[in-house]
Amino acid sequence: MAIFKVFYQHNRDEVIVRENTQSTYVEAQTEEQVRRFLKERNYNIEFITKLEGAHLEYEQQSEHFNVERAE
Template sequence: MIFKVLYQDSLNEVPIRENTRTMYVEAEDERVIRKKLSERNINIEFIQPLEGAHLDYEKQSENFEVEKL
């Protein structure tokens, strides 16, 4: 399944909407994503599963690149 991960680059800073970054990840579930990304020292704000029309919409983005964990 493909997930959209919203995150901040630093664990030590207060999250600011303008600094929120996006990553698309293919993984079994949210727990696997959190475990694998914990090594990157990023502040995960939200993980959203993408399916159907929502996934099709996200694929149209020029920044859409899926990372496999």
């Protein structure tokens, strides 16, 4: 399993505005599994990145680091 950081907008029908970008963390096997897990939400996904090494350690220090698990 890996942890992915997902950057998204809350409404898939709106134009992406950087200032409105939100993020969440998902534990999954692949990026495709992350997309399937979030499909039912009305998110406009901008970017998904796999977190590893120092980048993961840095993100884990954030008070907003709350990982959802894709089933």
